Amino acid sequence: MSLVERTIKSALQAELDKIIVSTDDIEIKEIASRYAVEIHERSEETSRDTSSTESVILEVISHFENQWPEKVSIGFCQVTSPFIESKSINECFSLADRNFSAFSAIEFHGFIWSEEETWKPIDHPIDHRPRRQDLNPRVKETGAIYCFPIQNFKQRKYRICSEPSPVLVNPVHGIEIDDLVELHLANLIATQHEVNNLDKLNIFQKPKIIFTDFDGCLTDDKVKVNIFGRESVRANRKDGLAVKRLRRLGIDVVITTMETNDVVIERAKKMKVEALIGLEDKVQAISDYINAQNLGWSDAWYVGNDVNDLGAIEKAALSFCPIDASPEVFAKTQIVLSRRGGEGLLAEIASRLESSN
Secondary structure, rough: OOOOHHHHHHHHOOOOOOEEEOEEEEEEEEHHHHOOOOEOOOOOOOOOOOOOHHHHHHHHHHHHHHHOOOOOOEEEEEEOOOOOOOOHHHHHHHHHHHHHHEEEEEEEOOEEEEEEEOOOOOOOOOOOOOHEEEEEOOOEEEEEEEEEEHHHHHOOOOOOOOOEEEEEEOHOOOOOOOOHHHHHHHHHHHHHHHOHHHHHHHHHOOOOOOEOOOOOOOOOOOEEEEOOOOOOOOOHHHHHHHHHHHHHHHEEEEEEEOOOOOHHHHHHHHHHHEEEEEOOOOHHEEEEEEEOOOOHHHEEEOOOHHHHHHHHHHHEEEEEOOOOOOOHOOOOOOOOOOOOOOOOOOHHHHHHHHOOO
């Protein structure tokens, strides 16, 4: 799920009168058009890299203000801070209605140092370290949401335009995405901490088929080659047993791979599953397979680990990848499993399904 889509869905679950997506990006407009939101077309002036968030808000107000009551609270969510719950959005707006400038934040208990001529602490003398519990309460903005009364904002043209009031959120959700490392961490939070909670699996319809890549999913993505050119790989017995467990839940397993090596065929025979091998186009091959079964992509889940799996990952109703998958797959996969490839990915999925049932 994209960052924009996450934010829209959170906003839709909150008690809001209107949701506006402000953008000049074609792809974002296409995503937003799928939901009950209005789209604001940003001007060239507010679409520059140097444009401030406040300038965008002023432009949105100018465009929509004649449709709103005179006294209204407004707010904005930033998609690069993707973790915000609808109850936190509601709380922020409730505070804004009482003339506060509310913002999402996490409690902060650390010590801050600043480099001037030398490094110096900014919250205590350098020769005295207070106990953390003796420090004044401190919070750190998450950047996810800010809310404020519209009249105050029009006067000051700044998001903290009245008495500030932080709304504390889950510390796990305090991440802001500014680089690839933070994107990787956000994916882990979104999948392992959120979607992968066993009770959350109840929101997904149980599939008819799970398609899985071979190398890097059912194996550790390594290969041994002997002097005769024969290849061997290392698989996990847990996946063989997992196939039986999944069948008891009414779910078939099918291997999909670009490989034509006999080892795939032999492993499929051992696991008693079908194998679609030598695939140049996995999406087409899977589409043909499920159509022949009178099924659709909504009936299919997919497990993949590398860029050649991206098409199927995007089409499947639910997608999984091992924790050592490629960065491109992390960015697209809905659920990151806790195990590496070859460590029993199907077994982990089976366990989660059995527990959720």
